[in-house]
Amino acid sequence: MDRITTNTTATAVDAFLKEIQSAMVKGGGRLIFAVDATASREATWDAACKLQVDMFRAAAAIGGLEIQLVYYRGIGECRASKWVGDSELLTRMMEKVMCRAGETQI
Numbered sequence: 001m002d003r004i005t006t007n008t009t010a011t012a013v014d015a016f017l018k019e020i021q022s023a024m025v026k027g028g029g030r031l032i033f034a035v036d037a038t039a040s041r042e043a044t045w046d047a048a049c050k051l052q053v054d055m056f057r058a059a060a061a062i063g064g065l066e067i068q069l070v071y072y073r074g075i076g077e078c079r080a081s082k083w084v085g086d087s088e089l090l091t092r093m094m095e096k097v098m099c100r101a102g103e104t105q106i
Contacts, residue, residue: 028064030083035097037073042099053091060087069093073100 059065066085072078084090
């Protein structure tokens with residue numbers, strides 16, 4: 001990478017980080033949490049849910065973050081939750097998701 005590209009990239013990254021900081025001060029952030037709930041994940045689903053719930057609770061402790069749970073499974077099925085700032089509600093929503101046979105949609 002040449003010097004001009006490096007400086008331009010650094011400037012773009014700095015500008016992006018300032019924009020993110022500004023958004024956080026104005027009212028928090030939003031994160032889409034997308035998961036594969038196809039049958040291939042079933043063997044590790046419970047362990048993954050536990051880790052994800054821990055992550056949701058850690059995000060709630062920081063505050064100012066809304067999360068939208070998006071999951072795909074089955075044949076052509078993709079669902080998205082409403083935006084949620086409550087980690088316990090997000091946990092209950094995550095617990096209701098069950099793996100289903102289908103093709104990975106990534």
